[in-house]
Amino acid sequence: MTPSTFSQQLWDAAEPIYDAILVHPFITGLADGTLPRESFAYFIVQDSHYLRDYSRALALTAARAHDEDEVAMFADHAANAIAVERGLHAELLGDLELTSTDVDAAGSGPVTTAYMSYLTAVCATGSYPEAVATVLPCYWIYRQVGHVLEAGSSPDPLYARWIATYGSAEVDAIVDRVLSVTDRIGSDLGAAERERCVRHFRTTARYEWMFWDAAYQRLPWPI
Numbered sequence: 001m002t003p004s005t006f007s008q009q010l011w012d013a014a015e016p017i018y019d020a021i022l023v024h025p026f027i028t029g030l031a032d033g034t035l036p037r038e039s040f041a042y043f044i045v046q047d048s049h050y051l052r053d054y055s056r057a058l059a060l061t062a063a064r065a066h067d068e069d070e071v072a073m074f075a076d077h078a079a080n081a082i083a084v085e086r087g088l089h090a091e092l093l094g095d096l097e098l099t100s101t102d103v104d105a106a107g108s109g110p111v112t113t114a115y116m117s118y119l120t121a122v123c124a125t126g127s128y129p130e131a132v133a134t135v136l137p138c139y140w141i142y143r144q145v146g147h148v149l150e151a152g153s154s155p156d157p158l159y160a161r162w163i164a165t166y167g168s169a170e171v172d173a174i175v176d177r178v179l180s181v182t183d184r185i186g187s188d189l190g191a192a193e194r195e196r197c198v199r200h201f202r203t204t205a206r207y208e209w210m211f212w213d214a215a216y217q218r219l220p221w222p223i
C-alpha cells in the first residue's frame with residue numbers, strides 16, 4: 001500500500017531500525033533500571049557533544065527554508081528546544097558527578113563523530129527537504145521511545161527523569177510541528193529527491209541505534 005503521507009513513507013523505511021532500538025539492551029535497561037551507570041554516563045557525555053552539532057545542523061536547516069515560519073521554527077529549535085535538553089544534561093551530569101571539563105576531556109567518540117559529520121554534511125550541502133529528512137529521526141525516534149518507556153518509567157530516578165523529558169507533552173508539540181512541515185514539503189517532491197530523503201532518514205535512524213549501542217558498549221576509538 002502507498003503510504004498516505006511523506007512522514008509515513010519515511011517512517012516505513014526505518015521501521016525495522018526503530019523496532020531494533022526498542023529491544024536494544026540500552027533501552028530495556030533504562031526501563032528496568034539495569035543499564036550500567038557507566039553506559040548512561042558515556043551516553044550523556046557523548047550526547048552533550050552531539051547536541052552542540054545538532055544545534056548547528058538545525059540552524060543550517062533554518063537557513064535553507066523558504067517559508068518564514070519554518071525558518072523561525074528551526075532557528076527557534078536550534079536555540080531553545082536544544083536548551084531544554086542541555087538543561088537536562090546539566091542536571092544529569094551533576095548527578096553523575098561529571099563536569100563540563102570531563103565532557104571536553106572525553107571528546108567525541110567514533111559514532112558521535114560520524115553521526116555529527118553526516119548531519120553537518122547533508123544540512124550544509126543538501127536541499128532543504130534533505131536537511132529536514134536528516135534531522136527528523138533525532139526528534140521523532142526520541143519522542144516515540146519516550147512514549148513507549150513512559151508507561152512503565154524506570155525504578156532508577158535518573159533514568160526516570162530522562163524518560164519523562166522525552167515522553168512530555170512539550171516534546172510532542174515540537175515533533176508534531178516538524179512532522180507537519182515534513183508532510184508539506186513531501187507534497188511536491190520529485191522521485192529522485194524523495195529517494196534521497198528516504199536514504200538520509202534511514203541513515204540517521206541507523207545512527208540513532210548506533211549511538212545507543214556505542215553507549216551500551218562504551219565504545220572507544222579503536223586506535
Ligand SMILES: Cc1ncc(CN)c(N)n1
Nearest residue numbers: 047050085138139142211
Ligand atoms: C543522539 C541523539 N538523538 C536524538 C536526541 C533527541 N533530540 C538526542 N538528544 N541525542
